[in-house]
Amino acid sequence: xxxxxxxxxxxxxxxxxxxxxxxxxxxxxxxxxxxxxxxxxxxxxxxxxxxxxxxxxxxxxxxxxxxxxxxxxxxxxxxxxxxxxxxxxxxxxxxxxxxxxxxxxxxxxxxxxxxxxxxxxxxxxxxxxxxxx
Amino acid sequence: xxxxxxxxxxxxxxxxxxxxxxxxxxxxxxxxxxxxxxxxxxxxxxxxxxxxxxxxxxxxxxxxxxxxxxxxxxxxxxxxxxxxxxxxxxxxxxxxxxxxxxxxxxxxxxxxxxxxxxxxxxxxxxxxxxxxxxxxxxxxxxxxxxxxxxxxxxxxxxxxxxxxxxxxxxxxxxxx
Numbered sequence: 001x002x003x004x005x006x007x008x009x010x011x012x013x014x015x016x017x018x019x020x021x022x023x024x025x026x027x028x029x030x031x032x033x034x035x036x037x038x039x040x041x042x043x044x045x046x047x048x049x050x051x052x053x054x055x056x057x058x059x060x061x062x063x064x065x066x067x068x069x070x071x072x073x074x075x076x077x078x079x080x081x082x083x084x085x086x087x088x089x090x091x092x093x094x095x096x097x098x099x100x101x102x103x104x105x106x107x108x109x110x111x112x113x114x115x116x117x118x119x120x121x122x123x124x125x126x127x128x129x130x131x132x133x
Numbered sequence: 134x135x136x137x138x139x140x141x142x143x144x145x146x147x148x149x150x151x152x153x154x155x156x157x158x159x160x161x162x163x164x165x166x167x168x169x170x171x172x173x174x175x176x177x178x179x180x181x182x183x184x185x186x187x188x189x190x191x192x193x194x195x196x197x198x199x200x201x202x203x204x205x206x207x208x209x210x211x212x213x214x215x216x217x218x219x220x221x222x223x224x225x226x227x228x229x230x231x232x233x234x235x236x237x238x239x240x241x242x243x244x245x246x247x248x249x250x251x252x253x254x255x256x257x258x259x260x261x262x263x264x265x266x267x268x269x270x271x272x273x274x275x276x277x278x279x280x281x282x283x284x285x286x287x288x289x290x291x292x293x294x295x296x297x298x299x300x301x302x303x304x305x306x307x308x309x
Contacts, residue, residue, distance in 0.1 A: 004294070004298070004300070004304055005290065005293055005297060007303060008243050008246060008247070008293065008297065008303065009262045009263060011239055011240055011242075011243040012153065012157070012240075012243050012244075012247065012263045013153075013263050015149075015152070015153050015156065015240060016149045016152070017149045017151070017152035018152075018162075018166060020166070021148060021152070021169050021170055021173070022145075022148060022173070024170055025170050025177070028170070032174075118137075121137045121138075122137070125137070125138075125141035125144075128141070128145075129141070129144070129145055
């Protein structure tokens with residue numbers, strides 16, 4: 001009744017997956033999630049930066065209302081150029097400041113809000129799996 | 134959160150059978166662990182798009198494809214890339230020779246006997262007898278007709294019986 005083939009099958013069925021495998025999978029998932037989030041924040045920063053450059057460029061080269069309405073058609077004076085430079089400098093500084101703050105905030109938010117619940121849930125699941133039945 | 138719970142449940146339910154299947158395909162426990170990890174990771178990535186009803190078949194299909202890739206990679210490391218790899222060659226490379234030499238435990242002996250089957254028969258045998266899948270599930274997982282599954286299973290049993298009858302340790306143990 002108990003032939004060698006059945007013995008073999010029983011032996012093969014007794015094998016189980018080592019407990020370290022789900023742990024390592026959880027770690028890899030957490031690592032990949034962190035990478036994905038940092039990639040998204042990098043992309044967002046890049047898009048915002050490009051947008052800022054376009055806005056600044058537009059504001060610099062767009063024909064100003066002052067010049068159009070100027071009845072005498074005078075060329076911009078040195079003081080006007082200085083003013084424009086000053087404004088551009090201000091705009092760039094503001095955009096840079098916003099970008100830095102946004103980047104920092106996004107990273108902090110990801111670290112605080114996204115990664116810990118993910119890790120917690122994996123640890124809970126790990127405990128459930130490794131707990132003897 | 135739901136995705137994580139679903140994933141954990143699926144992991145718990147299928148990891149052992151995936152590991153056993155990968156072990157039968159690759160021979161080495163370490164390679165089987167790597168394969169199981171990789172498949173579970175793919176499960177996590179594909180979970181939102183998978184249908185729950187087909188997940189078991191999907192898991193075994195993914196495991197089999199991954200294992201065959203690994204076996205082919207081993208063969209590329211051994212021989213020049215332009216050589217065509219035959220099925221027999223794949224079977225030769227499927228089992229680590231160092232593992233085959235070390236038959237200290239009963240389980241390893243079982244794997245050694247199993248490794249003598251060609252891959253096509255071995256995968257059907259392990260899925261049906263060890264992991265207890267149905268014919269239809271095996272047909273979906275291995276992408277072959279149900280009749281082919283039945284024929285391969287029969288051949289696998291015949292070949293294993295032949296091998297086991299030559300092994301004293303299995304015949305004496307079964308009589309006792």
